[in-house]
Amino acid sequence: MKDVAKDTILVHAGRDPKNNHGIVNPPVYHCSTVLFPTLDALEDSDRRPFEVINYGRVGTPTTFAFEKAVAELEGGFGAVNTGSGLSAISIALSAVTKAGDHVLITDSAYGPTRRFANETLKGYGVEVEFFDPNIGAGIAALLRPNTCAVFLESPGSLTFEIQDVPAIAAAAKTVGAVVMIDNTWATPLFFRPFDHGVDLSIHAATKYMVGHADAMLGAIVCRDEALWTTVKKTATRFGVCAGPDDLFLGLRGLRSMAVRLKQHQESALILADWLAARPDITRVLHPARPDFPGHALWKRDFTGSSGLFSALLTPVPRAALAAFFDGLELFGIGYSWGGFESLILPARPAGVRTATRWDEPGHLLRFHAGLEHPDDLIRDLDAAFRRLNAAL
Numbered sequence: 198m199k200d201v202a203k204d205t206i207l208v209h210a211g212r213d214p215k216n217n218h219g220i221v222n223p224p225v226y227h228c229s230t231v232l233f234p235t236l237d238a239l240e241d242s243d244r245r246p247f248e249v250i251n252y253g254r255v256g257t258p259t260t261f262a263f264e265k266a267v268a269e270l271e272g273g274f275g276a277v278n279t280g281s282g283l284s285a286i287s288i289a290l291s292a293v294t295k296a297g298d299h300v301l302i303t304d305s306a307y308g309p310t311r312r313f314a315n316e317t318l319k320g321y322g323v324e325v326e327f328f329d330p331n332i333g334a335g336i337a338a339l340l341r342p343n344t345c346a347v348f349l350e351s352p353g354s355l356t357f358e359i360q361d362v363p364a365i366a367a368a369a370k371t372v373g374a375v376v377m378i379d380n381t382w383a384t385p386l387f388f389r390p391f392d393h394g395v396d397l398s399i400h401a402a403t404k405y406m407v408g409h410a411d412a413m414l415g416a417i418v419c420r421d422e423a424l425w426t427t428v429k430k431t432a433t434r435f436g437v438c439a440g441p442d443d444l445f446l447g448l449r450g451l452r453s454m455a456v457r458l459k460q461h462q463e464s465a466l467i468l469a470d471w472l473a474a475r476p477d478i479t480r481v482l483h484p485a486r487p488d489f490p491g492h493a494l495w496k497r498d499f500t501g502s503s504g505l506f507s508a509l510l511t512p513v514p515r516a517a518l519a520a521f522f523d524g525l526e527l528f529g530i531g532y533s534w535g536g537f538e539s540l541i542l543p544a545r546p547a548g549v550r551t552a553t554r555w556d557e558p559g560h561l562l563r564f565h566a567g568l569e570h571p572d573d574l575i576r577d578l579d580a581a582f583r584r585l586n587a588a589l
């Protein structure tokens with residue numbers, strides 16, 4: 198689809214009613230074995246492994262519908278599906294690294310990304326180095342002839358640092374490193390990685406794409422055909438693929454993602470403003486707020502913000518923190534985010550930092566603004582702060 202808005206792509210991408218009895222949604226293929234009518238057909242499929250449907254693991258029309266939709270949305274050559282966001286990250290990193298290579302990873306990366314790099318990539322003989330997310334063009338000093346990949350995540354997990362993606366990507370190109378970004382927070386709607394020099398855009402589709410907290414799904418969108426072939430081969434070698442019902446939930450989630458994100462965005466900003474005005478909150482970490490250090494970069498490169506942000510609570514004893522959490526009625530306490538429901542999580546960035554330090558006093562709380570009415574969410578939080586203060 199040419200010259201249409203992302204909202205329109207979301208509604209139409211990956212669907213083909215004309216070739217599907219007029220039915221709006223593509224069917225869900227449950228598949229392992231694919232039968233071939235003749236020996237010739239079987240041998241032909243071996244020669245063209247990614248063109249002919251030959252086995253469930255390599256892909257079905259359900260897989261291709263999801264991959265096509267996500268690739269079209271992001272504006273890449275193609276996408277590769279995986280069974281979770283983390284497997285999309287591990288496959289992308291594995292696809293472009295080999296023993297003896299050097300990989301640079303932002304210090305603000307999602308914790309399990311760091312663990313995969315430290316515990317698995319290192320074990321395979323890859324040198325892993327973390328860098329300050331605010332490094333910008335200064336990354337040039339860390340690049341080596343064997344730097345094969347630069348891994349970005351912007352905003353960063355838990356602390357939301359905005360990275361100067363074009364500056365980092367331009368420097369990475371001088372040594373031929375593949376630039377990859379975890380674009381889960383922004384979704385393809387609010388940040389366009391390929392316009393900023395990125396080669397691989399990675400999504401935990403589990404979050405806003407699925408959008409209903411009921412499936413695990415990942416996608417790696419590749420800028421060009423050569424990278425797509427490399428990533429697809431790697432995913433196939435590892436035997437990574439998502440189940441058909443989860444792919445269907447990913448496709449279904451995409452249809453309403455733009456309208457959901459409008460509300461997540463609006464409600465998160467309302468909550469962030471309300472929190473920022475409270476005496477027991479020392480700082481709100483939300484890139485769309487003018488008081489956030491990365492705000493200017495966010496404004497330059499992003500077209501919106503989603504529902505996830507953090508706020509720093511003044512230091513309080515654990516019992517008071519527990520009083521805050523334990524009586525919550527609407528906010529859930531739990532991992533992940535991107536579903537229709539609001540969540541709060543105590544975050545501990547200090548434990549997942551090595552190139553930089555996080556030594557702010559107090560408790561960092563990560564909020565996900567769900568689709569409940571913001572007035573009700575504020576009432577739930579207000580009651581939580583009352584319990585906290587009563588426990589001091």
Ligand SMILES: *Cc1c(COP(=O)(O)O)cnc(C)c1O
Nearest residue numbers: 281282283307379381401403414
């Ligand atoms: C949740 C998350 C992931 C991992 O996705 P899963 O589907 O849970 O494996 C990766 N990156 C970011 C930024 C995330 O928030």
